[in-house]
Amino acid sequence: MEMNNNPFSLEGKTVLVTGASSGIGRETALICSRMGATVVITARDQERLQETREQLGEHCHAEVIADLTNPDDVARLVEALPELDGAVLCAGNSTTLPLQFGSREKFDDMFNVNFFAPVELLRLMYKKKALKKGSSVVLIASIGGTHSFMPGNGVYGASKAALNSVMKYAAREFASRKVRVNSICPGMVDTPLIHRGTITEEQLAEDAKRYPLGRYGQPEDIANGAVYLLSDASSWLTGHDLVIDGGFSI
């Protein structure tokens, strides 16, 4: 192999991507492989994960069907992992719900997927030493809950704020093994998640105009940020929440 002097390259790195069957996760898997990484992908939906695998071709090391809210699935996934240079934890869900309807059940649903699942995976990957020395973990959080507090986003935002908090503690503790932990806080990104109908297409189009750069994000806007955080170019960056939001939270 030719010597690679590009610090932004992922050549030679093995990277886990969760939520790789759709949206930001799928795009992250594809762009990481294009930047030279070998990718391990996981998601719940076999058919859609298979589509990602086909698009990855030979750059896909393995695919694992797993529901990360299920402890047995998480254990099986961690067991199956090769030594990782990086991980991007994208699997998540969203809800739009005024706080007065945010019952314990609604909070539990959101926290199970957006907080407990990625935190448990992060914990086990570190404990079982699936994360190599000098590896990099990227958590996909949100501007919601830390940088932006839009009405109706409280249940979702709180789960992402909690994730951002654990990110910083992990960055401090895992530094002893030179494992870096950062998050990306995206604004609204055009993925299937935002087109479920609670918010109408008209309202979404109107909302997009409130972004200084004039549009919602595309999955690649976030995936490219993840590439930077995985690469050697960010070797001295840890505990940071990278806002990628078209200027919305300024």
Next chain:
Amino acid sequence: MNIQDFVENFSAQFDDTDASVFTADTRFKELDEWSSLTALSIIAMIDDEYDVIIKGNDILNSDTIQDLYNIVEKHL
């Protein structure tokens, strides 16, 4: 499910509009207090009270409370 209860649950999502204003024929999007947050509250109330998940478009396509009631009833 009946329309009286539905109108009552509907009116409970408003803070400044008197409950007496609300009838089955109220054109709710013309009320001064109507907002996108009220729309979210109506969607959440219908999920809570009737176990029916409606979409933003269902509200967009309804003029009166009766219109929305008819949509919810179809899902029951």
